[in-house]
Amino acid sequence: xxxxxxxxxxxxxxxxxxxxxxxxxxxxxxxxxxxxxxxxxxxxxxxxxxxxxxxxxxxxxxxxxxxxxxxxxxxxxxxxxxxxxxxxxxxxxxxxxxxxxxxxxxxxxxxxxxxxxxxxxxxxxxxxxxxxxxxxxxxxxxxxxxxxxxxxxxxxxxxxxxxxxxxxxxxxxxxxxxxxxxxxxxxxxxxxxxxxxxxxxxxxxxxxxxxxxxxxxxxxxxxxxxxxxxxxxxxxxxxxxxxxxxxxxxxxxxxxxxxxx
Amino acid sequence: xxxxxxxxxxxxxxxxxxxxxxxxxxxxxxxxxxxxxxxxxxxxxxxxxxxxxxxxxxxxxxxxxxxxxxxxxxxxxxxxxxxxxxxxxxxxxxxxxxxxxxxxxxxxxxxxxxxxxxxxxxxxxxxxxxxxxxxxxxxxxxxxxxxxxxxxxxxx
Ligand SMILES: Cc1cc2nc3c(=O)[nH]c(=O)nc-3n(C[C@H](O)[C@H](O)[C@H](O)COP(=O)(O)OP(=O)(O)OC[C@H]3O[C@@H](n4cnc5c(N)ncnc54)[C@H](O)[C@@H]3O)c2cc1C
Ligand code: FES
Ligand code: FES
Numbered sequence: 364x365x366x367x368x369x370x371x372x373x374x375x376x377x378x379x380x381x382x383x384x385x386x387x388x389x390x391x392x393x394x395x396x397x398x399x400x401x402x403x404x405x406x407x408x409x410x411x412x413x414x415x416x417x418x419x420x421x422x423x424x425x426x427x428x429x430x431x432x433x434x435x436x437x438x439x440x441x442x443x444x445x446x447x448x449x450x451x452x453x454x455x456x457x458x459x460x461x462x463x464x465x466x467x468x469x470x471x472x473x474x475x476x477x478x479x480x481x482x483x484x485x486x487x488x489x490x491x492x493x494x495x496x497x498x499x500x501x502x503x504x505x506x507x508x509x510x511x512x513x514x515x516x517x518x519x520x521x522x523x524x525x526x527x528x529x530x531x532x533x534x535x536x537x538x539x540x541x542x543x544x545x546x547x548x549x550x551x552x553x554x555x556x557x558x559x560x561x562x563x564x565x566x567x568x569x570x571x572x573x574x575x576x577x578x579x580x581x582x583x584x585x586x587x588x589x590x591x592x593x594x595x596x597x598x599x600x601x602x603x604x605x606x607x608x609x610x611x612x613x614x615x616x617x618x619x620x621x622x623x624x
Numbered sequence: 625x626x627x628x629x630x631x632x633x634x635x636x637x638x639x640x641x642x643x644x645x646x647x648x649x650x651x652x653x654x655x656x657x658x659x660x661x662x663x664x665x666x667x668x669x670x671x672x673x674x675x676x677x678x679x680x681x682x683x684x685x686x687x688x689x690x691x692x693x694x695x696x697x698x699x700x701x702x703x704x705x706x707x708x709x710x711x712x713x714x715x716x717x718x719x720x721x722x723x724x725x726x727x728x729x730x731x732x733x734x735x736x737x738x739x740x741x742x743x744x745x746x747x748x749x750x751x752x753x754x755x756x757x758x759x760x761x762x763x764x765x766x767x768x769x770x771x772x773x774x775x776x777x778x779x780x
Binding site: 439466 | 646647667669671680681683686691693754755757
């Protein structure tokens with residue numbers, strides 16, 4: 364890992380100001396994606412701005428219709444505190460291993476936008492809203508592609524607000540060595556309809572409209588039995604072909620509906 | 625850039641001047657000469673480097689020394705009291721939960737953290753909770769037995 368300048372920010376404003384001064388700065392939250400990337404020299408920032416101790420970014424708040432998670436809240440804390448949305452709690456418990464969950468944060472996960480990360484499925488599946496230091500962004504507009512988001516340079520995720528669903532579940536087929544999602548499907552039934560969000564399968568999280576329509580009419584696993592996604596454009600690697608992932612999308616979606624129903 | 629770090633390690637106040645990129649595990653091993661914490665992979669996979677920061681298990685190869693500034697760190701060297709092994713160390717010894725011993729410090733630190741969160745885990749839970757710790761020798765069997773035995777002694 365190349366050396367860099369380290370700054371610890373005490374507030375969101377201070378972090379944003381430090382970032383503006385850095386020539387090629389990065390926010391440092393849990394460091395569990397960024398530090399491994401820097402060790403491999405795939406990233407060489409000049410400055411790291413540590414936001415892990417900003418109190419305002421830490422914690423889970425339960426509101427009447429939503430659960431609001433601060434950007435620097437570790438996965439273990441979401442698992443312990445997001446009681447109002449059990450599917451979100453359960454998803455957090457499946458990220459990595461216990462040590463990763465003590466350090467890795469929701470803000471870092473979504474800003475990183477790894478194609479196999481779990482949180483993107485929850486954000487899109489529940490129709491969450493991302494609050495940054497500048498604006499709010501609907502989850503549907505946040506994830507733009509492989510490691511790409513709607514965040515502009517120096518923009519910081521402050522919190523994520525998840526509306527409470529009527530019923531929801533996340534089913535993940537983990538890649539057995541890394542525990543990242545080979546395919547993960549988040550299904551939620553809300554007052555506004557049904558949402559089906561898929562992670563791991565494509566370059567970025569995506570929804571399956573045909574399944575959402577079928578589930579709106581009838582919320583049972585059988586309702587989507589014959590609905591498949593095309594393999595074209597899906598990820599293909601030594602862990603699974605695009606066809607295999609396409610198949611898993613349907614299997615995981617049906618399991619998620621069964622678990623949520 | 626170098627920075628000053630200060631923390632409590634195994635109950636003792638320590639400090640040092642380190643490069644910003646210094647990992648916690650490097651600070652522990654190279655500056656403090658606490659070589660009980662091992663580096664197995666350096667890629668965040670194996671758990672040989674697990675220590676506790678403010679009581680929680682973390683991978684010290686994926687944490688900057690700077691991120692541990694001002695915290696309380698516990699390593700394998702901080703477990704024994706007055707020459708007496710911690711009950712988890714004693715259980716590992718009693719149940720032959722190690723062969724080469726390379727993974728052992730991380731296993732013991734992780735196992736103590738596990739019981740903090742889940743006082744009486746069943747066998748399946750223990751195996752699941754050990755996902756972040758790799759052992760190439762034991763086949764995990766005796767590690768699981770040791771953790772179950774320690775859970776009884778530690779009164780969960
Ligand atoms: C062994 C291992 C297994 C893992 N398994 C899984 C898994 O199963 N599922 C899964 O989803 N993830 C997994 N992860 C990834 C883990 O969840 C990461 O911790 C997470 O993706 C990144 O969070 P972080 O807080 O560590 O971010 P960091 O590494 O600190 O940052 C990641 C990126 O986000 C940026 N960033 C951080 N916070 C903000 C913010 N508030 N605003 C804007 N930008 C920000 C940083 O600048 C950086 O570019 C695993 C990681 C490891 C090491
Ligand atoms: S050395 Fe830290 S996880 Fe392997
Ligand atoms: S005892 Fe040798 S690696 Fe675990």
